[in-house]
Amino acid sequence: MAGLALLPLAAAQARADICAVDALDREVCLERPASRIAALSPGATELAFAAGAGDRVVAAVEYSDYPPEALKIPRVGSHGRLDLERLLALTPDLVIGWVTGNPAEQLERLEALGMAVFYIEPRNFDEISATIEQLARFADTREAGEAEAEQFRREMAALAERHAQAEPVSVFYQVWDQPLMTINDRHWIGQVIALCGGTNVFGELERLAPRLDEEALLAANPEVILAGGRGEDNRDWLAHWREYPSLTAVAQDNLFFVPPSLIQRPTPRLLEGASMVCEQLDRARARREGEQ
Known part of the structure; x- marks a missing residue:
């Protein structure tokens, strides 16, 4: 029983x-x-x-x-x-x-x-x-x-290993335009930036996706600006920053587009987005060396 x-x-x-x-x-x-x-x-x-x-x-x-x-x-x-x-x-x-x-x-x-x-x-x-x-x-x-x-x-581990000794590059990632928004170091995009040897200029902010004003970005003066846009091939957000020629990222032509779906979705395609970001930061380093 x-x-x-x-x-x-x-x-x-x-x-x-x-x-x-x-x-x-x-x-x-x-x-x-x-x-x-x-x-x-x-x-x-x-x-x-x-x-x-x-x-x-x-x-x-x-x-x-x-x-x-x-x-x-x-x-x-x-x-x-x-x-x-x-x-x-x-x-x-x-x-x-x-x-x-x-x-x-x-x-x-x-x-x-x-x-x-x-x-x-x-x-x-x-x-x-x-x-x-x-x-x-x-x-x-x-x-x-x-x-x-x-x-x-x-493959993410291999990408990290290839950039483990890369020279630091200060980076601003724009996740939205109105209001102006970025990400901190805890966000997966912030982790991509770090993996590629970048230093997120707003990485220490408390909010995962903090709001900013343009004055804060101008004061941070990043060497690289990364942005997507409204759509997979809309570079309007980057065009806006060219209005500020004193920005280091503008002066060195380090305004880089990243298709949003490759980096703003936490999926395996993040590997493709991360590879693109690493290549872009490498280009910024090469331009820096070319000026020396």
Whole structure:
């Protein structure tokens, strides 16, 4: 009789054996591998594909444009305002939520309706790899996901090693224009700058993405200005800084464009963005040496 009494517990444990701890430090479990995934940020969509689960993604949000196959996925609003009716109609069995990007009340509503919501917020290189591995566990695509995660770890480490002895270069990274915003050293972009031998002129500020005024930037006088823009090939933000010819970055022509999707999404493509940043800082060093 005792053995029979343990059968329901054993069966429940067998059903709920696909578990991972999310960015809110909650254990999320599925009874079976996810087959219908809702990815509620462009980064979440990329990470799902990186985990080998792209063919399981049935819902995405605006600007989920990579890989190209992601463009075919039905949209359920924007990351900042979800179309819950549309999302529910697609019956996902796993929802990938973005801690600081999705409306908390909408994700809580999904949970109240019984959906499994796994919150992500990778803040560094290791957490990007770990998130890929977690999503691969949920989708039962571990081989593909672990291979992608390990390749990202290995190549980022190699890039760091190549620039370990690089001469410091002072850098300003512009994440937005109005209001003017940057990142601190705890942000993954700040970590990319450090990996490439750069010194973030606002790296010690407390906020992850602090607001500034132009006077603060002029006073910091960085040797390099990095910026994206509204779109993948919009260099208007850099053009603005040419109005200040006394800036060192302007005088030395160290105004460099970085496509936002390559560096402002915590996904494996950050490796491509980091490689570009390292090349740009190397160009700035070469120009400095050319003046000597």
